[in-house]
Every structure is written in structure tokens, then in C-alpha cells.
Amino acid sequence: MSHDAADQQLVRDHLDHLHQPQALSGSQQAEFKQRIKDLLVRENAVIVAHYYTDPIIQELAEETGGCVSDSLEMARFGRDNPASTLVVAGVKFMGETAKILSPEKRVLMPTLEATCSLDIGCPADEFSAFCDQHPDRTVVVYANTSAAVKARADWVVTSSIALKVVEHLDAQGEKILWAPDKHLGSYVQRETGADVLMWDGACIVHEEFKAKGLEDLKQVYPDAAILVHPESPEPVVKMADYVGSTSQIIHAAETLPNKQFIVATDQGIFYKLQQQIPDKEFIVAPTAGSGATCRSCANCPWMAMNGLDNLANVLETGASEVFVDQLLGEQAMKPLTRMLNFSAGK
Structure with missing residues (x-):
């Protein structure tokens, strides 16, 4: 099943309308950082940042008792941290995951426009129809997907546990329906020997290596x-x-x-x-050298949308709050909880 042309157009449309954070001088950065630190205290908030965000965001998260990690640890940290507000510096699926796992908390993001080519390329309605065509398969989706796609899944995995989860399912004789990243799915298939049917998606950063x-x-x-x-x-x-x-x-x-x-x-x-x-x-x-767009060369353009200016703004105004439909969240909670329990050895 191929969605290449449509997916690439969707990604191009998103890339053409990105709003990057403003460039800041050293003194402006220092002012924003102090302002954000004060706001974090005022709002009982903590920053949950991904490794791919700007170093200054990662540094600020560490300085303020937040988290800098991969998406698996981001999910766990956000769920377990006592702060009533989570500021997720990453891309939208990470904010949605935080909200699903902590529905009682307020989840903010520097911008809700920060998404992911894997998420864009796996629309929930098309994916659900794909699943319906293969009811005998266990549905395993990568964390880089929308709440609606997760709600349709049996398992959610991150790249850190994908191999172990598929090995576990294969040992039980289960056939896998995998989405959305075909490269990660192919790697898992080669390493485990499992029966894996793949959705056709890719990350615009990693695909250019x-x-x-x-x-x-x-x-x-x-x-x-x-x-x-x-x-x-x-x-x-x-x-x-x-x-x-x-x-x-x-x-x-x-x-x-x-x-x-x-x-x-x-x-x-x-x-x-x-x-x-x-x-x-x-x-x-x-990456792809002279043939590359360099909108994505070794740097995710959506991760780059997280800046000090928009981070401060959402803490001051409460803008860019993440909401997930309650029923959808409850459905997505099941495979996400399964993921966290599996990674913890429960």
C-alpha cells in the first residue's frame, strides 16, 4: 500500500507554512530564560523536552527540574511528575501522549503547529480502514502518531522497545500490522523474523541519510x-x-x-x-547532499519551532493547550499503558 505522492504533498504543505521562533541575542535569551523560570514556579509547571529540540530549550529544562529525553521517558516523566502543568517541548504527538496519560493535568506546547511527517502521513481514517482489511493482525503503532491512530492500536512502541515488543508478540504466534515508519518496521522485521505488514511512511530527517x-x-x-x-x-x-x-x-x-x-x-x-x-x-x-531540500537535513523543522519566545508566551497566556477527546483518550490509554508497563518489566 503506497501513499507516497499524497504524503509528500501533505508534508510539503506543512513545511511551506512553518513559523520559526524569532532569533534572540544573548541578553534576550537570558531575559527569556529568567522569565520562564519565574513562570514555571507561578504555574506549578515543568518542561518536558525532547533530545531534538534546540540546546537552549534542553538546557532550560534541565536547569528547572524538567526532563530531556526520548519520547518513552518523556511520557513516563510527564505522567509521574507532580507538577499540575506540563510544558511539552517537542512535536504534537508528544503533547497528546502527555495529555492522554495525565488527563487531569494542563498540557501546553510552545506551538501546536509542530508536527511530524510520520503523523501527517498516517491519517486516522485511512489507517483505520487499513486495519479493518487485516483483522487477524495485532496492530502495533510507533509513538509518532496521532491520538486517534493510537486509539486504533493494540500496542504503542517507541524505537527503544520496538524490537522487544515485536519479539514478544512473534513468540506468541501473532502477526503484526505495523505503522507508520517503514524503515523502522523493516528493521524490526529483519531483526525478529516476525510476520509484519507495513504502512508506508517515513521520517523526512532520517530518510535523507x-x-x-x-x-x-x-x-x-x-x-x-x-x-x-x-x-x-x-x-x-x-x-x-x-x-x-x-x-x-x-x-x-x-x-x-x-x-x-x-x-x-x-x-x-x-x-x-x-x-x-x-x-x-x-x-x-x-544527508542527501546537493539533492536535499535542507528543510530537514539532520534537523527536524518542526522540532526547531520550539523557542524561548513561544515557550514564555504559552506560560503567560495559557495558549497552545493540548486537548484530547475523552473517549479517544481512554481508548489510546490502553496501548500506551501497555507500552509503559512492558518497558518497566511489568
Whole structure:
């Protein structure tokens, strides 16, 4: 089943209308940071930020007792933190997930326009019809999907637990319907040998990494280990010394003996890599070179929409609040809870 042309047009339409945060001077950044710190206290709020957001957002989250992590830990942190307001710095599906898991909390985002090509490319009505055509399959969806798509699923997974969940289901003899990322789905299928039927979707950032570029860069840095996110195309994944989620890539960089690493994921992760492992060198993996749009070259354009200015604004005004229909939220809560329980070994 292919949705390539329609999906690409939808993504282009979204990219053409993005509003990026304003550029700030050093003094303006300091002023915004202090203002946000005061507002977080006033609103009993905490920042839950993804590794792919701007380093200044990650730094602020850490300084104020918030969270900087992958989507799995973001979900868990938001659910368990006592703050009554969660400010989710990431993309919309992360805000929706926070609201589903904590319906009693107020969930704000710097902008509700920040979305994801995987989410855009998997409309709930089309996906539901696809599921209806294959009622014998267990529906496993990636976290990068809307609340409505999650509500249709049996399981939600993140890249950090996708392999283990599918291994578990395959051992029980279950056939899988997977959505939306075809590259991650193919990786899981190859690694587990499970019977996986895939939706046709891809991340505009990870899809632009190229094996030829990696080969050329490896000639320059022959001793560097290649760290790859499994949303990347198969030829890139096959070149990797390690394949894993953002948090797993950070752990691999800490534990592998190499002093240099070529990293094929969003370059927002470099803040945490350099912070935690300052004695090692990290090199951005090449993307599509002259053929790329560079609206997405190693940096998610929607993650880049999270800025100090719009973060301060939502705390001051209560704008950009995330709402999820109650019934939809209750339905989506089931596979999300299953995900969290599985990852916790329950």
C-alpha cells in the first residue's frame, strides 16, 4: 500500500507554512530564560523536552527540574511528575501522549503547529480502514502518531522497545500490522523474523541519510563508530556499528571504546552527547547532499519551532493547550499503558 505522492504533498504543505521562533541575542535569551523560570514556579509547571529540540530549550529544562529525553521517558516523566502543568517541548504527538496519560493535568506546547511527517502521513481514517482489511493482525503503532491512530492500536512502541515488543508478540504466534515508519518496521522485521505488514511512511530527517555519504565520511574518520537511528533507510542501518533510539545512541557512545562517532539522527542529540561525553568527538552523518531540500537535513523543522519566545508566551497566556477527546483518550490509554508497563518489566 503506497501513499507516497499524497504524503509528500501533505508534508510539503506543512513545511511551506512553518513559523520559526524569532532569533534572540544573548541578553534576550537570558531575559527569556529568567522569565520562564519565574513562570514555571507561578504555574506549578515543568518542561518536558525532547533530545531534538534546540540546546537552549534542553538546557532550560534541565536547569528547572524538567526532563530531556526520548519520547518513552518523556511520557513516563510527564505522567509521574507532580507538577499540575506540563510544558511539552517537542512535536504534537508528544503533547497528546502527555495529555492522554495525565488527563487531569494542563498540557501546553510552545506551538501546536509542530508536527511530524510520520503523523501527517498516517491519517486516522485511512489507517483505520487499513486495519479493518487485516483483522487477524495485532496492530502495533510507533509513538509518532496521532491520538486517534493510537486509539486504533493494540500496542504503542517507541524505537527503544520496538524490537522487544515485536519479539514478544512473534513468540506468541501473532502477526503484526505495523505503522507508520517503514524503515523502522523493516528493521524490526529483519531483526525478529516476525510476520509484519507495513504502512508506508517515513521520517523526512532520517530518510535523507545516505550510505554513500557514510562511506565517504568513514574514509576521513576510519576509526569512528557509526551510530544510526532505525528510522534510517536499510543501506544506512547496515553500515552501523550500533542501531538504536536516541537514548540508546547516547548510551552506546558512552560505552563503546571509540573516540569518534558518526551519528545518523537529528543533530539536536549532539547537545546531550557533548554534555555527557565531552572527551569524544561527534560528527553529523551526511544527508542527501546537493539533492536535499535542507528543510530537514539532520534537523527536524518542526522540532526547531520550539523557542524561548513561544515557550514564555504559552506560560503567560495559557495558549497552545493540548486537548484530547475523552473517549479517544481512554481508548489510546490502553496501548500506551501497555507500552509503559512492558518497558518497566511489568
